Amino acid sequence: MRHHDVVVIGAGSGNMVIGDSFAGLDVAVVEERRFGGTCLNFGCIPSKMLAYAAEVADTVRGATRYDVDAELLGLRWTELRDRVFKRIDADEARGRAGREASDFVTVYPGHARFLGPRRLQIELGAESVSVEADQIVIAAGGRPLVPPPVAASGLPYETSDTIMRIDTPPRRLAILGGGYIAAEFAHVFAAAGSEIVIIEQADQLLGPQDESVAQAYTDLARHRFELHLGRELTKLDGEPGALLLHLDDGTTLTADALLVAVGRTPNSDKLELAEAGISTHDDGRIVVDKYQRTTVDGVYALGDVCSAYPLKHVANREAEVVAHNLRHPDDLRATDHEVVPAAVFTDPQVASVGSTEQDLRDAGRSYVAASTRFADVAYGWAMEDTTSFCKLLADRSTGRLLGAHIIGPQAATLIQPLVVAMALDIDTKTLAERPYWIHPALTEVVKETLRQLPA
Numbered sequence: 001m002r003h004h005d006v007v008v009i010g011a012g013s014g015n016m017v018i019g020d021s022f023a024g025l026d027v028a029v030v031e032e033r034r035f036g037g038t039c040l041n042f043g044c045i046p047s048k049m050l051a052y053a054a055e056v057a058d059t060v061r062g063a064t065r066y067d068v069d070a071e072l073l074g075l076r077w078t079e080l081r082d083r084v085f086k087r088i089d090a091d092e093a094r095g096r097a098g099r100e101a102s103d104f105v106t107v108y109p110g111h112a113r114f115l116g117p118r119r120l121q122i123e124l125g126a127e128s129v130s131v132e133a134d135q136i137v138i139a140a141g142g143r144p145l146v147p148p149p150v151a152a153s154g155l156p157y158e159t160s161d162t163i164m165r166i167d168t169p170p171r172r173l174a175i176l177g178g179g180y181i182a183a184e185f186a187h188v189f190a191a192a193g194s195e196i197v198i199i200e201q202a203d204q205l206l207g208p209q210d211e212s213v214a215q216a217y218t219d220l221a222r223h224r225f226e227l228h229l230g231r232e233l234t235k236l237d238g239e240p241g242a243l244l245l246h247l248d249d250g251t252t253l254t255a256d257a258l259l260v261a262v263g264r265t266p267n268s269d270k271l272e273l274a275e276a277g278i279s280t281h282d283d284g285r286i287v288v289d290k291y292q293r294t295t296v297d298g299v300y301a302l303g304d305v306c307s308a309y310p311l312k313h314v315a316n317r318e319a320e321v322v323a324h325n326l327r328h329p330d331d332l333r334a335t336d337h338e339v340v341p342a343a344v345f346t347d348p349q350v351a352s353v354g355s356t357e358q359d360l361r362d363a364g365r366s367y368v369a370a371s372t373r374f375a376d377v378a379y380g381w382a383m384e385d386t387t388s389f390c391k392l393l394a395d396r397s398t399g400r401l402l403g404a405h406i407i408g409p410q411a412a413t414l415i416q417p418l419v420v421a422m423a424l425d426i427d428t429k430t431l432a433e434r435p436y437w438i439h440p441a442l443t444e445v446v447k448e449t450l451r452q453l454p455a
């Protein structure tokens with residue numbers, strides 16, 4: 001049986017664990033699909049490249065609002081898709097080739113599963129190899145969930161893995177689910193000319209966001225898309241290209257394509273973890289401690305396969321921690337999940353960090369809330385904005401920020417000073433008054449909201 005010092009399962013964020021400091025070791029990486037994992041190939045990066053093009057198209061469409069005459073002649077989907085994936089595919093190939101050329105890394109292009117605590121079987125097409133390792137990192141990520149009515153139908157459907165590479169935008173795209181992926185792809189495909197129908201089981205889109213943000217986004221979406229909220233899909237039939245979606249209120253919807261976006265599930269169920277004695281939570285996430293150690297000695301996990309925050313910046317941070325801990329077992333670093341921000345790159349962008357108002361109310365916390373409309377600062381005038389806002393929640397007695405929520409253009413960027421303040425424990429008065437805030441930048445909406453909070 002081949003022995004390695006370290007084996008990493010999954011070349012998404014797992015690939016980032018193997019830095020130059022591992023050069024003296026015998027390292028292996030097992031990847032059954034594509035180097036770069038979900039983020040590079042099927043997730044963050046291509047979806048944001050598409051979202052940016054959608055934003056450009058929307059800007060042209062809305063130009064008359066700024067007394068600019070412009071006409072959108074079209075969004076060239078095939079060229080856009082090919083430009084995006086030419087870059088992505090080249091990066092994937094470069095990442096794989098770099099590892100294959102390395103003199104200390106063995107690449108196994110196959111599927112790994114556990115035979116024992118630190119023993120793996122790797123399926124390589126018709127062959128398989130068994131390997132053992134002193135240390136193993138599980139970075140196997142997750143995959144889209146597919147609900148029973150869709151799986152049982154035998155009809156074609158899209159997921160985030162497939163929809164970005166389709167040849168033509170659907171004329172009428174049904175999206176099952178109303179979370180991150182639905183919001184982002186509704187924006188992209190609406191800009192590409194698709195009619196969008198969203199079916200969401202909850203009464204609002206982006207339900208886990210702060211209640212005012214979820215409400216504001218849902219109100220905006222209602223004007224752009226056909227929404228079926230509080231509804232479930234009971235049956236899918238029809239034929240490819242002419243799907244019939246039957247909902248639990250008796251409605252039947254037609255669509256030429258269906259995007260399933262009802263959440264993701266960790267790939268832990270395909271690893272035979274029980275053979276190694278590695279524990280999982282009820283939702284399938286691998287149990288890890290603050291050092292990213294699983295319940296088996298020498299086996300670490302990181303990213304979507306274990307994280308309560310299935311986000312790339314979290315997986316990246318966990319990869320850094322694991323890289324350190326593999327090399328320094330007597331000086332372990334802990335992962336900090338105290339202040340985890342997130343953004344939905346839809347139109348308008350939504351960004352958040354910390355508690356929502358409903359979280360604080362449910363927890364019985366004493367808090368104060370403040371909000372400022374983009375329309376109340378000079379840059380918001382320039383943008384003729386009427387719907388965007390920044391909302392902050394702070395501890396009533398200490399002035400410390402408890403949560404920040406922004407819906408509006410550039411929300412993902414605007415939230416960063418608030419993330420820094422929370423991570424470094426800077427109180428709202430200091431943050432509002434100590435640094436200069438550039439006038440008349442859009443960041444003034446953050447400063448103005450901070451100034452409303454009690455010192």
Ligand SMILES: Cc1cc2nc3c(=O)[nH]c(=O)nc-3n(C[C@H](O)[C@H](O)[C@H](O)COP(=O)(O)OP(=O)(O)OC[C@H]3O[C@@H](n4cnc5c(N)ncnc54)[C@H](O)[C@@H]3O)c2cc1C
Nearest residue numbers: 010012013032037038039043044112141303304310311312
């Ligand atoms: C459409 C979409 C958009 C997203 N946008 C954002 C965003 O804007 N910002 C953000 O922060 N996050 C975003 N995310 C989430 C982000 O992509 C994930 O949190 C992140 O990629 C997880 O990284 P990971 O390394 O844990 O898993 P992955 O990147 O999924 O990597 C796991 C790898 O392991 C391989 N693998 C799995 N099992 C095995 C096995 N048994 N043997 C061998 N190989 C195996 C897989 O093939 C895969 O390559 C998005 C996700 C999606 C789907």
Ligand SMILES: NC(=O)c1ccc[n+]([C@@H]2O[C@H](COP(=O)([O-])OP(=O)(O)OC[C@H]3O[C@@H](n4cnc5c(N)ncnc54)[C@H](O)[C@@H]3O)[C@@H](O)[C@H]2O)c1
Nearest residue numbers: 147177178179180181182200201261262263264310343344
């Ligand atoms: N910008 C980003 O950071 C980004 C973008 C895309 C995806 N992601 C990551 O990917 C994950 C998965 O995204 P997602 O949009 O699939 O999941 P999600 O958890 O964001 O949203 C899923 C939605 O589907 C609804 N739903 C569940 N079952 C349903 C059913 N049977 N019928 C109708 N609605 C149903 C849920 O109520 C929820 O609103 C996200 O949680 C996030 O971690 C992040």
